[in-house]
Amino acid sequence: MLFLQLNYLIEIQPIRSTALIFSNGRIVCVGTKSVKDSEIAIGHFVDIISSASSLPIRMRGFKIQNVVSSFAFPGHINLPALYDTMRIAPPTWLAKHISYNPEFFPGMCLRLVDFRTVVLVFTTEKCIITGARTEEEIFIVQNKIYNSILMFCKNQ
Structure with a gap:
């Protein structure tokens, strides 16, 4: 390596x-x-x-590799209930990978079907989307997940 x-x-x-x-x-x-x-x-x-530097330097091959976004839900999220629901009846946008083990990591990790993004959801209202290539992809992912997770907010 x-x-x-x-x-x-x-x-x-x-x-x-x-x-x-x-x-x-x-x-x-x-x-x-x-x-x-x-x-x-x-x-x-x-x-x-x-x-x-004494050498000529120029920029070439500029590309965006990873766009990260964070936002908050209007209340604390009931992650155990969200996890159980996503495992039993996953929405169409969700890939098979869902992980939630609060003893090792305080958030739930969701992978989406059509995107290379990972969504991290925390009980403290916070949500992080990472792995997107464009800002537009962030907005699409947020629109897909928001209403499904909003149902599990405690302080709506």
């Missing part, structure tokens, strides 16, 4: 993002709020690296 060494870590403030710079020349930008902010931040990072 090949592990790349993290050579530098740069943070910029206007957009609040961090760049992980690896020995193979790849830059991973984390912490931005949108795709546009990510492109701007990468441009800033390339400028910073260019000014510190």
Whole structure:
């Protein structure tokens, strides 16, 4: 297995993002709020690296690998009841993988059929969607899951 060494870590403030710079020349930008902010931040990072280097540096192969979103439900979620219902009568959008073991992890993990996303649902009203490639995919996934999970909110 090949592990790349993290050579530098740069943070910029206007957009609040961090760049992980690896020995193979790849830059991973984390912490931005949108795709546009990510492109701007990468441009800033390339400028910073260019000014510190005597070699010509340019950006190529920009792509979004992972979009993460979080939102809150209007009340605490009854995860044991949600888990039992999803196992017995899963909705059409749900893949076979559902995991909920509060002794190891406090949230429920749901995988969707048509997407590579993973949804983490917590009793504390919070929900995290990860693994999407676009912001549009996040909105589609949220629309699919919201009403099914809303039925298990305790403080509606």
